[in-house]
Amino acid sequence: MSKKNHKFTVLCIFLIIKVKEKRYNGENFKRVKPLSSTKIHLTKAAFTISAPDIRRLPADSGIEVAFAGRSNAGKSSALNTLTNQRGLARISKTPGRTQLINVFEVAENRRLIDLPGYGFAQVPLAMKKKWQKALGEYLEKRQCLKGLVVLMDIRHPLKDLDMDLIQWAADSDLPVLALLTKCDKLSQGKRSSEVLAVKKALSSLNADIKVQAFSSLKYTGKEQADAIICEWLEQEAQEYELPDESDVDDSNESFEGE
Numbered sequence: 001m002s003k004k005n006h007k008f009t010v011l012c013i014f015l016i017i018k019v020k021e022k023r024y025n026g027e028n029f030k031r032v033k034p035l036s037s038t039k040i041h042l043t044k045a046a047f048t049i050s051a052p053d054i055r056r057l058p059a060d061s062g063i064e065v066a067f068a069g070r071s072n073a074g075k076s077s078a079l080n081t082l083t084n085q086r087g088l089a090r091i092s093k094t095p096g097r098t099q100l101i102n103v104f105e106v107a108e109n110r111r112l113i114d115l116p117g118y119g120f121a122q123v124p125l126a127m128k129k130k131w132q133k134a135l136g137e138y139l140e141k142r143q144c145l146k147g148l149v150v151l152m153d154i155r156h157p158l159k160d161l162d163m164d165l166i167q168w169a170a171d172s173d174l175p176v177l178a179l180l181t182k183c184d185k186l187s188q189g190k191r192s193s194e195v196l197a198v199k200k201a202l203s204s205l206n207a208d209i210k211v212q213a214f215s216s217l218k219y220t221g222k223e224q225a226d227a228i229i230c231e232w233l234e235q236e237a238q239e240y241e242l243p244d245e246s247d248v249d250d251s252n253e254s255f256e257g258e
């Protein structure tokens with residue numbers, strides 16, 4: 001081998017080693033990186049984005065806790081109460097107020113999600129189909145969804161669609177907090193008996209399901225709900241970094257063996 005050729009080979013090998021080092025150091029290579037656990041304060045929630053479907057959501061990483069339930073069940077109100085921010089999520093007397101997937105960040109890579117409600121007959125069919133698609137896709141495809149708050153009016157809990165959702169979460173090993181909302185509308189005695197009845201009905205699912213009476217108006221059950229949601233959000237999250245091939249010039253590898 002000539003001196004010039006030898007120099008060229010050494011240079012190529014050096015380049016290949018550098019590229020591989022860069023990859024295995026994790027700058028480009030797919031790897032698993034645990035996030036250090038963070039103390040969560042729901043009061044830090046800040047609006048991030050309203051998305052018509054899951055493709056417009058932030059990257060599917062970290063941890064999300066979603067609020068789901070029938071239209072008018074009190075999802076947005078509960079979010080405002082839990083975050084101590086009156087105007088964070090929009091509330092309305094008219095069912096079907098929340099039509100997009102609303103995202104609120106509480107800490108880096110930790111989010112609360114206000115989902116469109118289901119089961120409201122008066123919404124035009126085409127519109128309903130659109131939201132239900134977004135809702136279904138979110139629930140099925142979002143990997144970072146680690147806890148589901150299912151909100152039901154304490155006076156009419158466990159309707160068919162609520163049961164379908166809870167059953168789906170149980171089958172998917174997703175922990176559920178069943179929040180029985182508007183409990184200020186019932187006497188203490190009636191409230192307790194409703195909570196017991198719902199617990200009994202859900203116990204047969206043998207899943208991680210907690211039941212809590214809640215009032216956004218009177219702050220009933222706020223502390224208990226806050227503790228459960230924060231525990232979910234404070235879990236370690238596994239982050240998967242997809243390789244960004246544009247950062248690596250693979251053409252260098254073709255020098256190998258020259």
Ligand SMILES: Nc1nc2c(ncn2[C@@H]2O[C@H](COP(=O)(O)OP(=O)(O)OP(=O)(O)O)[C@@H](O)[C@H]2O)c(=O)[nH]1
Pocket residue numbers: 069070071072073074075076077078090091092093094095096097098099116117118181182183184185214215216217218
């Ligand atoms: N009394 C009482 N009213 C409540 C409570 N929570 C919500 N409401 C009322 O119920 C109505 C619906 O509340 P929202 O929070 O907008 O319900 P939502 O589930 O977000 O509804 P969509 O966005 O339409 O799916 C509003 O008029 C609220 O003021 C509660 O704890 N007590």
Ligand SMILES: [Mg+2]
Pocket residue numbers: 075076077090091097098114
């Ligand atoms: Mg809403």
